[in-house]
Amino acid sequence: MTTEAARQVRILHLEDDDMDAELIEATLGAGLDCDVRRVATRAEYVAALEDADLDVVVADYAVPGFDGLAALAAARARRPELPFIFLSGTLGDERAVATLKAGATDYVLKDHLSRLVPVVRRAVDEAAERAARRQAEQALAASQRFLQTVVDATPDVVFVFDLARRRILYVNRQVGAVLGYAPEQLQAMAAEMLGGVTHPDDxxxxxxxxxxxxxxxDDEVTEWELKVKTAAGDWRDLQFRAVAFNRDGDGSVAQVLGVVDDVSDRRRGEERLREQAALLDLTHEAILVQDMEYRVRYWNRGAEKLYSWPADEAVGQDVTHLLQVGNPSDLLEARSLVLQEGVWTGIQQQQTRDGRDLVVQSSWTLVRDEAGLPRSILVVNTDVTEMRKLEAKFLRAQRMESIGTLAGGIAHDLNNVLSPILMSVGLLRRQVTDARGRRILETLDSSAQRGADMIRQILTFARGAEGERVPLQPAHLIREMQKMAQETFPKSISLNVSMPGDLWMVSGQATPLQQVLMNLCVNARDAMPEGGTLSISAENVSLDERAARSNPKARPGP
Incomplete structure (x- = not known):
């Protein structure tokens, strides 16, 4: 679209002859939508150049006291972009060439005014195109300066790589901070750059x-890592990300634009973390990290062994679900204390994945972020289940020792009570002659003797020594128990005893065996409040290898 289609063409007309001026303005007005401002002197001309918003200058070559070249020089000095057209009746070829060399846009002879409008139109359009191109170039230059500023300010290395020639076309100055090279050095390496700076293993x-x-x-981001040699000769781990930047005529990628991030410190940190994690895996304690939403973020091998949860399943789960804490309120209390004080230590009841109950000594430490806000909780759990069982056994042993001491004192007192009874039985035997009375005395004497034996057993227990084992006939113990039961148990309970006549002897202590039989019979009696039959049986048994293995203290044989 031409300039005059958008607005009037503003023309500065330098002409001293009134008739020529009128003819020229009429010619311009007939072919253009224009606004012509005529000036006739140097002063008017210079003032118009300074003030007026102009599109083109049309000047007579020969103005009295002010020639065309002077007018051209004044225009170029003040408005170098303004088109300048000479209009003259006497302009020879040499002079015309001189004006063009001096910077004139074109010239028109007054006897060829039909060329004037096309020349002016072309000059204005070309000026508009030059102005638009100049603005575009300025905008491009500003954009390039902006992009260069951004690229230079970024902490990453930015580069353009030519795939066909295998060379760096552009790299920003950050490459010096990362690798120690000047951009020109890498560009000068050309195709040898890859082999010169990348590790042989890569x-x-x-x-x-x-x-x-x-x-x-076009929309694909390609990422990779390489070991790259610095200017000092050491190696850095670099992470690259690149996209297609330019393509050849056949559509293949010709150049790529990429950024480089130095991840050497990060990789060394990750390696240290792996080493520390390996050390944590060597410990027997269960070590885990939970975030502030109770989700597991770290789970070491000790935790895997203790709770039977593999790390890949444990990480991300709710810790209360994994540990099956016996009392959830204890967990909330521990969490509240660790948030207040930073640490907490205590005992927790937990359960493994397979349902095994645990008692753990748990130590919690609060971990904060750089802003000082709670980020996670480090938990170290030590299995003290067996230790607690040993402590319970030790306490029971202490109680038994106390009971033994107390039982020893009671046994002495009971022995003093039984002694007169035993002596009285001996005296009464001389006076009681009827059969029933003597049976009662025998029962009394047997019971007192058993009481005395029990007291001796208690005294033996109180002293911490085992009683002496002797060969015993279990048939005698059974008959004695049968006799006692018949005399003391309710008549609603009938007694049935079955044993062979050649029952084998056993090695043991009479009183404990008698006590065992007594306890069994009393339990049976209590289980039959309405009456019933109490059966006592014994038989000879030879143990084979398989039966003997079921009892660690048993041996094959009779």
Whole structure:
């Protein structure tokens, strides 16, 4: 679209002859929508150049006291972008060439005024195009300066790589901070750059990366890591991300634009973390990290062994679900205390995945972030289940020792009570002659003797020594128990005793065995309040190998 289609063409007309001026303005008005401002002197001309908003200058070459070249020089000095057209009746070829060399846009002879409108139109359009191009170039330059500022300000290395020539076309100055090279050094390496700075172990990897980049889509981001040698000769771990930047005529990727991040410190930190995690896996304690929403973030091998939950299943789960805390309120109390004081230590009842109950000594430590806010809780749990059982056994042993001491004192007193009874039985035997009375005395004497034996057993227990084992005939113990039961148990309970006549002897202590029989019979009596039959049987048994293995103290045989 031409300039005059959008607005009037503003023309400064330098002409001293009134008739020529009128003819020229009429010619311009007939072919253009224009606004012509005529000036006739140097002063008017210079003032118009300073003040007026103009599109083109049309000047007579020969103005009295002010020639055309002077007018051209004044216009170029003040408005260098303004088109300047000479209009003259006497302009030879040499002079015309001189004006063009001096900067005139064109010239028109007064006897060829039909060329004036096309020349003015072309000059204005070309000026508009030059102005638009100049604005675009300025905008592009500003954009390039802005992008260069951004690229130079970014902490990452930014580069453009030519795949075909295998060379760096552009790299920002941050490459100096990361690798110690000036951008010009890497660009000067050309195709030898890859082999010169990448680690020998990554040679095949580099070829595979280049193949991936060559086939990348426009929206595809390709990522990789390489070991790259610095200018000082050491190696850094660099992470690359690149996209297709330019393509050849056949559509293949010609150049890629990428950024580089130095991850050497991060990789060393990750390696240290792996080493520390390996050390944590060597400990027997269960070590875990839970976030502030009770989700597990770390689960060491000790925790896997203790709770039977593998790490890949435990991480991300609710810790209360994994540990099956016996009393959830204890967990809330521990959490409240660790948030207040930073640490907490205590005993917790927990359960493993397979339902095994645990008692753990638990130590919690609050971990805060850089802002000082709670981020997670480090938990170290030690299994003290067996220790607690041993403590309970020790306490029971202490109680039994106390009971033994007390029983020893009671046994002495009971012995003093039984002694007169035993002596009285001996005296009464001389006076009682009827059968029933003598049976009662025998029962009394037998019971007193058993009481005395029991007292001796208690005294033996109180002293911490085992009684002496002797050969015993269990048939005698059974008959004695039968006799006692018949005389003392309710008549609603009938007694049935079954044993062979050649019952084998056993090695043991009479009183404990008698007590065992007594306890069994009393329990049976109490289980039959309405009466019933109480059966006592014994038989000879030879144990085979299989039966003997069921009891660690048993041996095959009779």
């Amino acid at each position: 040679t095949e990897k580099v070829e595979a990366i280049l193949a991936r980049l060559a086939g990348a889509r």
